[in-house]
Amino acid sequence: MISPNVGVGIVGLGGMGQLHASSMLELGADVVAGADVSPEQRERFASEFGVTTYEDHAGLVADENVDAVVVTTPNCFHEPIAVAALEADCHVLVEKPLAHTLESAERIADAAADSEGICMVGFHNRHTAGTTMFTEQHKRGRFGDLTHVEANYVRRRGVPGPGSWFTNPELAGGGALIDIGVHALDLALYVMDFPEIVEVSGMARTTFGTREEYADPDGFGDAWNAQADTYEVDDSVSAFIRCADGQTITLEAAWATNRAPCSDLHIRGTDAGAHMDIGGTDLSILEAGTAGCDHYADVELTGDSALTGYKEQDEAFLTAIASGEAPTTNTIEEALTVQRVIDAIYRSSETGEAQRLVPEQTEAETEAEAAPNARLSNR
Incomplete structure (x- = not known):
């Protein structure tokens, strides 16, 4: 109401x-x-x-x-x-x-x-047709346990023009990752029900935004001028996220890169998998069975296009x-988790090292956890 x-x-x-x-x-x-x-x-x-x-x-x-x-x-x-x-x-x-x-x-x-x-x-x-259909199918147990999500938001050529607030790190906080990659990252965590994240590693690259000659067939970066302002943000990022229960996420985000564009999630479960475009209307479900003979079963669900x-x-x-x-959705706690992962990806890129989001156990803590199991095994 x-x-x-x-x-x-x-x-x-x-x-x-x-x-x-x-x-x-x-x-x-x-x-x-x-x-x-x-x-x-x-x-x-x-x-x-x-x-x-x-x-x-x-x-x-x-x-x-x-x-x-x-x-x-x-x-x-x-x-x-x-x-x-x-x-x-x-x-x-x-x-x-x-x-x-x-x-x-x-x-x-x-x-x-x-x-x-x-x-x-x-x-x-989170509220588009494809996502809502996946969420309901997952609640019904169709996918089993989710194990991995490949999350992509990649433009072949789509750098906002240098000099816009998008390419100013003081205003935006980053480039492709914090602009469009954040959509793919949030959606991946959302479909996995925000598991506890253990470790994040990533690499951010600045490859195209400083080029005097930049091919922009779609005219995305209007009036391109690489000398107009300093360009110090990422135009592509690759990251790997490891969760406490063994679930993983790979993330590709790019304003520009030499590959075909895509914005989608590939979701793997123990019983079935799924594919959906970010912001899309449809959902593909990928299953396999043995009834009659070994077979693949691919199902296409077409949702309400009005659900943008x-x-x-x-x-x-x-x-x-x-x-x-x-x-119950779009909470500030969830947004903080997304922000922590973004921060960890940038820190990993700067240091060349994976970043832990939960503290390492001390040797004493590890021994204390192992002690009850050891006592049980000696009975």
Whole structure:
């Protein structure tokens, strides 16, 4: 049940801000305010939605009509906006990633823990048709135990133009990994039900963004100029994630690389496997059997193309507000796990060493755990 009395303010009035505003209105909430540093964006938003607009988030948060705040700004601005809103006990939906650094993300989480407002993070691909069909089939036990996920978000040529906030490490916190790889990483962890992560290793590469001659057949990086600004972010990343119970994840993320593009998950289970495109409508299930003769059984499920994930995510946000209970999806705890893995991948790339996310057992702890088993075996 969604309360129609929730007043929503949008901070960041570009494409994502307008998308959220439209879906909130469709869901019965009231869009009451917007904020953006750009006068043009403020004017356009005010004209389209008929609301008050502000130059910065402070005015919006102080607006007595605002109950919930949606944050769609560049990554480094997530923290000051989200913290201010949470300290005012507003509800907050932050677009992915939670922040540009792990430390910043942790400060948002601390503010959320002290707030009467809820905080959710915008990983909309959890709510698309392909993902929801996989989740239901997995609940029914069709795949058995999940053992490995290959997660990919790879563009052949798709570097945002140097000089944009996407290629500024101070604003974005990273490059391809934190921009698009985060979608694949979150979805892989989500389908595995966020297992405990033991160790992360990875390599980040900066290969294409500094080239004077950069082939861009699709014109993705508008007005390419490698000398316009410093380009110090990754344009591709490869990573390996090991979990406590033996599950593993491989991650490939790239703005540009010399291979065919893809954005998908290959999921392996003990009883069946699955393949789905990130944000996609369909789900492929891969099974094998012996009835009659040994055979493969591949099943294609075609879902509702209207389930793009954005509206469904906003609905989950509004439903949590109406219920007064903690959200069950897109939680800040899950987003912190994603942020820790991103941080570990970058640290692994810098040091050339795998990064542990759980502490190593001391020799004394190992002996203490082994002692009861030793006593039992001697009986």
